[in-house]
Amino acid sequence: MVEKGVFSNGVSYVRFGEGKRPLLVFSGGPGNTLPSGFMIQVSGQFKHLSKHYVVYVLARKTALPEGYTTRDMAEDYAAIIKDAFASGPVDVVGESYGGLIAQHLAADHPELIRRLVIALSAYRFSEEGNELDMKYARLLSEGKKREALKTMYPLIEGGRITKAFMKFFMGYVAPLMWSTHDNPSDLLVEANAEMAHNSKNRLADIKAPTLVIGGDKDYYCPVERLRETAAGIPNAKLILYKSKGHMNTMGKKFDEDILAFLAEKSD
Secondary structure (H helix, E strand, O other), X not given: OOEEEEOOOOOEEEEEOOOOEEEEEEOOOOOXXXXXXXXXXXXXXXXXXXXXXXXXXXXXXXXXXXXXXXXHHHHHHHHHHHHHOOOOOEEEEXXXXXXXXXXXXXXXXXXXXXXXXEEOOOOOOOHHHHHHHHHHHHHHHOOOHHHHHHOOHHHOOOOHHHHHHHHHHHHHHHHHHOOOOOOOHHHHXXXXXXXXXXXXXXXXXXXXXXXXXXXXXXOOOOHHXXXXXXXXXXXXXXXXXXXXXXXXXXXXXXXXXXXXXXHOOOO
16 A cells, blocks of 8 residues: 655655565655556566565655755755654665765765665766756756657667657657646756766765665666765675666666665674
8 A cells, every 4th residue: 555645844755565664765856756556556666675664755845945955855854764763774765866865865964874775876977867857857847748758768778669669658648647746946956956966075974884776778877987986985885787777777686686785784
């Protein structure tokens, strides 16, 4: 069963899972859309993790002020852990855009994080990835759903038939399913925060055992940048999936590797 809610500071979330311990997942972006119960069931996202944890997928606040940074967003998450999770420490998975925020959280509040997973993310996205997200955010903020989704074509992976199907789906079907944002300006605030984000000089301040996990063909995270991210964090390990990109990395193996890492005993 998937439950929706809003924390006291205005951050919305969805919750599901059969375990006893909480696992906080910071969602991707730009955009403040959380997965529906239907999409979680259909995609099987976090299916295996939810057998061992109560998974909380967190969005960002709405009506973000201009100039709000990924570090500001990290402070919002820190407040939630202190208020709703008895000051932690908790396990955290920062996924894609959420991984940018998670790095600041772990560096500024080491006492709140038991173990950290930086998934499909690095200390800074590629220039191409930043530009793509800015274009996507601008178009979507203007209500141009089809044009916005078409900007995602470079992320499509697979063979010729798969790519053709996904282009058709994203160009004609997905816009009909895509929800309208309550505060379109949030998209631009998040995109600008992404463009400005560079946490390379913060990596050494991350004290929690950390897993950096992703594919070696990620449009946003070149493999060398993933390696640099893991190398810059004390007590970090790196898992790279061969010939995997940003869209097709997650799945059963992804969940199993994260579970194995979270279950490890700290030295």
